[in-house]
Amino acid sequence: MNIIGSGGSPVTPDVWNEREMRDALARRDVSEIYRQLRRHGVSQRQIAASTGQSQSEVSEILKGRQVMAYDVLARIADGLGIPRGYMGLAYDGATAMRVAKATNAPDAEEDESVKRRKFLSHAAAVTMGAAVFGTETSSWLPANAQTPAPARIGMTDVQQIHAATKALRDLDYRYGGGTCRDAVVAQLSWAQQLLESSAAEPVRKQLFVALADMHSLAGWTSFDVGLLDPARGHFGKALEFAKQAEDDGLVASVLYRMGRVYLHYEEPNEALKLFQLGQIAAQDSGSALTVAVLCANEAWAYGMLNKPDQVQKMVGRTKDEFARARADEAPDWVRFFTENDLHGMIGSAHDALSVFDPKKHASIAVAETIKCNEAYGSDMARTHVFGLSLQATNHIRAGDLQEGVKVGRRALEHGERVKSQRVADRLKPLELEAGKHRMNSDVRDLFEAVRRFRRV
Structure with missing residues (x-):
């Protein structure tokens, strides 16, 4: 021994x-x-x-x-x-500081439910107009980077941040957060130092927008690789910068993304509160597409809470807002929400309801996800895996085992190309449903394949 x-x-x-x-x-x-x-x-x-x-x-x-x-x-x-x-x-600026605190003060460890309440309180204060700079630093906020900054910046410097964020976001969509998260954090460490530079007021306001968007991407990619606390930290900072820039649409986007984090961890009540806060900002932004995104995610949360009437209401509103949206006028951070995503979100809401009533909702979830899965390309590889796994799960729930196996294998094949912890997590329902039919040799093989994928 x-x-x-x-x-x-x-x-x-x-x-x-x-x-x-x-x-x-x-x-x-x-x-x-x-x-x-x-x-x-x-x-x-x-x-x-x-x-x-x-x-x-x-x-x-x-x-x-x-x-x-x-x-x-x-x-x-x-x-x-x-x-x-x-x-x-691995360390980044935020986790290094928090680990040091934990080492020096073990009693400082907080329960996850406490962290959720603190973030919701912070989000509500920022969204409703509370002062955000110069206040007491919250435990989730990342530490400032130390890279030197230029003495003065112009709009070109800000545009470079936007360009870097867009390029990194494209990598995230295509290959998962594991391919770019470290690059986002490194880029952010430099970009934040521009706050110390002198700039004209319009430039400074756009800098807040750029930093909010990059922090939001850092939060999203952190979440995608399973780093919940750093994700919450970046989203908290993104909210502050977005509010300082007076950009309601970006505030709504950040709240939507943090709400999705809580949906992923099966906390629909917490997610719903953030989506509803985001709805306030989305309405103020005047962007119908942003409103549609928040409505669609509220529908998903209500599905997880087994409230079909509320799901139907929010799906209807999502369709109405999407129909009047002008994608060419929407900001970059919500342009991902195309007709494919509309069908995918409706499918997700019915997938959540099918856990409680598969006979009524599994077939609807299949029909909606087929529509989006037929159109996804390589630029949305991770979302495609999510859609395929959801479709396969509901084929099995609806009793179509052969099609469930066929689509499930496609999900695994595509999933191998994406570096995302969420892919493994989102395959769990497929593993559970396949596990109920292991007397069928094809389904049993799928079950074993999904289990191996998720363990690795």
Whole structure:
């Protein structure tokens, strides 16, 4: 048994290279990591002492409690002597500051529900017009970068930020946040230093817009690779800059994206509050397309809450707003919402309802997602995977196992090309539905393939 390791770790370094342990580390499955350590003779007390947790916390994790907060994962890795790369962990300005705080003050760790409430409070204050600069720094806000800034900037400098954001956003749509997230954070570290430069007032206002949009992209790509706390930090800053720029459409966009984060983590009530806040800003912006985006996501949230009447109402309003929208007049951050996405969002709402009533809603979800999946190209690869997995799931729910298997295999094939933690997460319903029909050999093969994909 390897009980005492080197460098303060309770095990020797070779333990981290065992196959089962490496698999658990790659999945960030802390429960399995701790179980593997127990098999090596490491006690709960030793784990607790190394990670700064209480023995009761370690016991809960061993029983299956998930650990998702980046700061906690980083503290566990450092305390146990796990190479950070094995868990896909890396510092950026925000996480470095927060990990340092966690190391010095273990009691500062906050429950996820507390963080959600704090962000909602912050979002409400910013959206409704509270002062945003010079106030007390919240725990989720990223630290300022240290790159030197030019003495004076003009509109060309701001346009360069917009161009960089657009190029990086295109990479995110095509290949996933894993291909560009670090580049976005690095670019943002430089761009924020322009706040220290002198500039004419119109230039400074556009700089706020550019920084808000880049922070929003940093939040989105962080979310896409599974970094929830950095995502929340960037979205918080994006809100502040958007409000300072008096850009209601961008405020609405940021709130929509943070709401999507909470939908992904199955917190529809929290998501709905952010979508409703975003709706206020969207109405003030005068952009019908922005309003349509918020309505569509409210429909999805209501679907997860099993409220079909509200879903129908919001879908109807989404269609009305989309019909009168002028895409050529819409800002860049909402132009992604085309007719394909309209069908995809309606399909998502019915997919959520089909969890409760598959006979009524699964076939509708299939019909809507077929419309969008037939039109997606390589420029929207990740969204295409989402649509295919949703379509396959509802084929199986509707009893069409053969088509579900066919479409599910296409989803996996496309998913291999996208670097996104969300792809694996969004395949979970397909795995669950396929798992109900393992007596069918083709469905069983799909189930095993999806399970392998998600584990890797």
